[in-house]
Amino acid sequence: MPADEFDVIRSLFAPLATHASARGLLDDVAVLEARGALVVTTDAIVEGVHFLTEDPIDAIAKKALRVNLSDLAAKGARPTGALLTLIWPDARPAAEIAEFARGLGEDLRRYDVALLGGDTTSTPGPLTVSVTAFGKPLGERVPSRADAKPGEDIWVTGTIGDAWLGYQALHGDWPEGEIMHHAAAIARYRLPAPRVELAQTVARCAGAAMDISDGLAGDAAKLAAASGVALFIEAEAVPLSNAAHAWRSAASSYGRLFHWGDDYEILLTAGRERRAEIEAGGAAAGVQVTRVGVVEAGAGVRLVAGDGSLAVVGDPIGHAHKLGR
Amino acid sequence: MPADEFDVIRSLFAPLATHASARGLLDDVAVLEARGALVVTTDAIVEGVHFLTEDPIDAIAKKALRVNLSDLAAKGARPTGALLTLIWPDARPAAEIAEFARGLGEDLRRYDVALLGGDTTSTPGPLTVSVTAFGKPLGERVPSRADAKPGEDIWVTGTIGDAWLGYQALHGDWPEGEIMHHAAAIARYRLPAPRVELAQTVARCAGAAMDISDGLAGDAAKLAAASGVALFIEAEAVPLSNAAHAWRSAASSYGRLFHWGDDYEILLTAGRERRAEIEAGGAAAGVQVTRVGVVEAGAGVRLVAGDGSLAVVGDPIGHAHKLGR
Numbered sequence: 001m002p003a004d005e006f007d008v009i010r011s012l013f014a015p016l017a018t019h020a021s022a023r024g025l026l027d028d029v030a031v032l033e034a035r036g037a038l039v040v041t042t043d044a045i046v047e048g049v050h051f052l053t054e055d056p057i058d059a060i061a062k063k064a065l066r067v068n069l070s071d072l073a074a075k076g077a078r079p080t081g082a083l084l085t086l087i088w089p090d091a092r093p094a095a096e097i098a099e100f101a102r103g104l105g106e107d108l109r110r111y112d113v114a115l116l117g118g119d120t121t122s123t124p125g126p127l128t129v130s131v132t133a134f135g136k137p138l139g140e141r142v143p144s145r146a147d148a149k150p151g152e153d154i155w156v157t158g159t160i161g162d163a164w165l166g167y168q169a170l171h172g173d174w175p176e177g178e179i180m181h182h183a184a185a186i187a188r189y190r191l192p193a194p195r196v197e198l199a200q201t202v203a204r205c206a207g208a209a210m211d212i213s214d215g216l217a218g219d220a221a222k223l224a225a226a227s228g229v230a231l232f233i234e235a236e237a238v239p240l241s242n243a244a245h246a247w248r249s250a251a252s253s254y255g256r257l258f259h260w261g262d263d264y265e266i267l268l269t270a271g272r273e274r275r276a277e278i279e280a281g282g283a284a285a286g287v288q289v290t291r292v293g294v295v296e297a298g299a300g301v302r303l304v305a306g307d308g309s310l311a312v313v314g315d316p317i318g319h320a321h322k323l324g325r
Numbered sequence: 326m327p328a329d330e331f332d333v334i335r336s337l338f339a340p341l342a343t344h345a346s347a348r349g350l351l352d353d354v355a356v357l358e359a360r361g362a363l364v365v366t367t368d369a370i371v372e373g374v375h376f377l378t379e380d381p382i383d384a385i386a387k388k389a390l391r392v393n394l395s396d397l398a399a400k401g402a403r404p405t406g407a408l409l410t411l412i413w414p415d416a417r418p419a420a421e422i423a424e425f426a427r428g429l430g431e432d433l434r435r436y437d438v439a440l441l442g443g444d445t446t447s448t449p450g451p452l453t454v455s456v457t458a459f460g461k462p463l464g465e466r467v468p469s470r471a472d473a474k475p476g477e478d479i480w481v482t483g484t485i486g487d488a489w490l491g492y493q494a495l496h497g498d499w500p501e502g503e504i505m506h507h508a509a510a511i512a513r514y515r516l517p518a519p520r521v522e523l524a525q526t527v528a529r530c531a532g533a534a535m536d537i538s539d540g541l542a543g544d545a546a547k548l549a550a551a552s553g554v555a556l557f558i559e560a561e562a563v564p565l566s567n568a569a570h571a572w573r574s575a576a577s578s579y580g581r582l583f584h585w586g587d588d589y590e591i592l593l594t595a596g597r598e599r600r601a602e603i604e605a606g607g608a609a610a611g612v613q614v615t616r617v618g619v620v621e622a623g624a625g626v627r628l629v630a631g632d633g634s635l636a637v638v639g640d641p642i643g644h645a646h647k648l649g650r
Contacts, residue, residue, distance in 0.1 A: 027469045027471070028400070029364050030366070031364055032363040039354050039356055040355045040357060041354040041442070046449075083365065119367050123374060123451060124374070124450070125450020130444075137356075142354070
């Protein structure tokens with residue numbers, strides 16, 4: 001894009017950067033005044049890998065922020081600030097950047113996050129948005145993937161598999177006659193709902209915790225490996241939306257509901273004495289929290305169906321499996 | 326890339342992430358223990374925009390880190406940690422990632438920077454590397470672009486224009502018979518030398534300061550605009566390498582020496598009473614520091630040749646002008 005576009009861009013994003021640390025986006029750095037622990041995460045989304053070219057540009061902006069807020073929530077942290085690196089394709093109309101900034105601004109306000117700075121450059125390739133987000137831990141410790149202990153319950157927030165369904169729906173792969181949940185599934189794919197309102201409960205109750213961004217089966221396997229434990233999960237206890245139930249009935253299979261990712265729900269473990277507190281936390285936040293299994297001694301993940309057979313084998317599934325790649 | 330590549334990648338980068346804050350790259354977040362001000366910057370480099378496809382992969386890794394360290398040095402901050410977002414092309418051999426990690430590791434050790442975390446994903450597009458770097462201010466204040474005052478001197482570190490010459494050299498656009506400086510210029514293009522050893526002097530002496538990454542003329546214009554002042558710079562005082570002198574003689578022009586960018590030198594302003602201290606700081610660091618002009622009341626940049634004519638007009642020149650785009 002021409003050099004004066006960069007001035008245009010700054011004029012679009014500067015009004016979002018009202019925090020003193022951002023220096024009005026006029027400087028090359030942000031200056032944070034930090035006290036105590038600071039949780040930092042960074043996640044990038046790439047056109048054709050994490051979102052589709054034709055996804056609405058304001059939803060792309062929001063997704064880039066939200067996937068990072070999801071990481072913070074799963075660590076029991078409240079988001080405070082973010083850096084945005086916007087890598088804009090030469091071939092995409094620069095006029096869309098205003099709509100990108102508008103969507104981002106909505107979410108910065110919604111989640112009370114300060115835009116602290118960033119970088120803008122052009123690319124001959126796909127739209128790529130990298131966000132670094134900062135958060136303040138709400139508890140004494142920041143639960144890691146490595147903190148699960150045998151005997152703990154396994155919990156999952158929200159419902160699993162809807163983002164995959166949304167992706168299927170966008171590609172016309174949807175059971176005949178089952179149109180009721182079509183739009184809802186697409187919305188879940190395009191716009192995850194990071195569980196920021198559960199961060200306090202995670203901070204108070206979780207042993208291990210992580211967000212589910214690469215599929216329940218794969219992420220559970222990562223947690224099991226990091227903690228040196230086995231996870232036993234009852235497939236039929238895993239919370240499904242009505243859309244996913246309908247899909248499963250029509251397809252007679254879990255498909256990739258547990259394997260695909262982009263759920264941006266929280267997987268956590270907690271001692272049995274925390275059950276009432278976790279349920280109360282979910283109820284207060286208006287978010288479903290479901291006990292799906294138990295941590296055991298051993299290794300690996302068993303996702304077991306009602307008849308005792310393995311529903312899926314829980315080996316790590318990465319981004320590579322997204323979008324059929 | 327296949328999912329198991331991600332395990333390979335983690336095994337390559339985890340040995341670089343020895344700081345406790347990094348959680349061994351096994352978690353989704355880093356946890357910093359911050360006290361006082363934290364300077365944060367983020368800069369991405371894109372294949373075909375900021376580096377060439379055929380540049381050595383270890384130099385690309387180092388460049389991605391160094392452009393960020395340059396920002397910190399220009400703010401009088403000592404680098405402490407970094408997050409790496411590696412967006413790897415499907416089409417580039419994954420085997421090169423080991424060499425990328427090796428190069429990055431060398432620079433992390435050289436500059437004593439902790440790898441704190443990051444993200445890895447694939448892309449159908451160009452190699453893209455985004456780094457977020459953290460630094461500790463070495464002075465009471467963190468000089469911004471907006472702090473220049475009339476009457477202050479203008480200083481530049483190192484030499485200007487060599488990265489552009491290197492780019493020219495790589496494209497065969499080089500004066501006939503003038504081959505002595507060819508390799509040195511290419512090295513400057515591929516591998517900037519962030520002026521970290523001058524951060525202490527910047528912290529103590531600078532009014533305004535910024536790194537020169539988009540060309541001396543353009544960055545001076547940004548500093549002038551942010552500070553609400555005019556910058557008067559004597560073109561013939563601007564430090565040139567022997568390569569740039571030779572080019573200028575052969576071409577009878579400054580070409581884009583002052584306009585192209587990628588210098589990663591520091592532009593700063595300082596009161597006249599700081600002259601001895603700045604020169605001593607440069608001498609102690611083994612880095613040339615050169616007084617090139619003076620801050621005046623007014624607006625804009627005048628880069629004036631010996632005969633009083635304008636050498637170049639200092640309007641902002643962005644990344645868009647790089648690589649002829």
